[in-house]
Amino acid sequence: MQYDQEKIVGIHAVSELLLRRPNSLRKLAIQSGRHDKRMQAIRDLALKAGIGVTDLNKEEFEALFEGVHQGVGALTEGESQALSEKDLVNLLDQLDHAPLLLVLDGVTDPHNLGACLRSADAAGADAVIIPKDRSVGLNASVRKVACGAAETVNLVAVTNLARCLNKLKQRGIWLIGAADQADSSLYEQDLSAAIALVMGSEGSGLRRLTRESCDYLVSIPMAGKLSSLNVSVATGVCLYEARRQRIKQG
DSSP states (O other): OOEEEEEEESHHHHHHHHHHOGGGEEEEEEETTOOSHHHHHHHHHHHHHTOOOEEEOHHHHHHHOOSSOTTEEEEEEEEOSEEOHHHHHHHHHHOSSOOEEEEESSOOOHHHHHHHHHHHHHHTOSEEEEESSSSOOSOHHHHHHHTTHHHHSOEEEESOHHHHHHHHHHTTOEEEEEOTTOSEEGGGSOOSSSEEEEEOBTTTBSOHHHHHHOSEEEEOOOOSSOSOOOHHHHHHHHHHHHHHHHHHHO
16 A cells, blocks of 8 residues: 545545544544534544544635535545555455456546445445556545545556456456447346456547457447446446346345
8 A cells, every 4th residue: 555645525525534544634624613413423523533623714724625625624644545456356355255346447537436436335346446547546526526435445546457457357357348339238248247347438438458358348228319428427327237136146
C-alpha cells in the first residue's frame, strides 16, 4: 500500500471513515451552527473513537474544504485505500466463492468512479480494479459520490492492466467485456461463474488491448433511440445481472 493525505467531505463519507478507519483521521471539522441529527451522529462516532471535533465558522470551514461538503470534513493521513496486485492475489486466495470482479478501463470522471464503487458495494463485488494511469483515483469527489462505498469496496490500482487481466485468466476467471458493438446480449451470458466484468472509459470504451483480452463481449439491449449508457449506469446494470444470476443459482 502507499501512504497519502487527503481531504474527505460529506456526511456519508466521513461517517464511514469514522466507522472503518478512525485512526487515519488527523482533523475532523464541522461547520458551526449544524446541530441536526445527522451531524450529532457524526459527533457521537467521533466521541466513541476518541477523536476531537473542531467547530469552524463558514469562512474558516470553506477555506479548508471545497465543494459540496454538507458542513463536515476530515483530513486523513495513512494507508491509501487503493490495494496492489499482490493484495488482489491475497484477496482472491481467501475467497470461498466464485469471484465477482469489476474492471474499469480508464474511467476519468470522479462522479462515475464514485457511482461505480457504490454499485459494486451494493451488488457484492469482491474488488474493483483500475489502472494507475489514465484513470481517476480515490479523491474527495469520488468518496463523496460513493457515499461510504470507498471505505467498503476493495479498490485495486494496477500498473499494467493487460498483464493483470492475463493473470486473472490464468486463475480461471472469465473476462466479460461490455461493448456496444457486441453481438451477444448481457442477459444471454453466464455470469454466475468466476468472472470479471470489464467496462470501458466514458468516451472511447474499451481500449484495444483490453478488448482483445476479454473472453466474451456482451452488449446491453437498448429499447430507446440512444446507442449507449453512461459507464456508471451500464456498470450497475451488468453487476446486478451478475447478482441476479448468482441469487437464482442459490
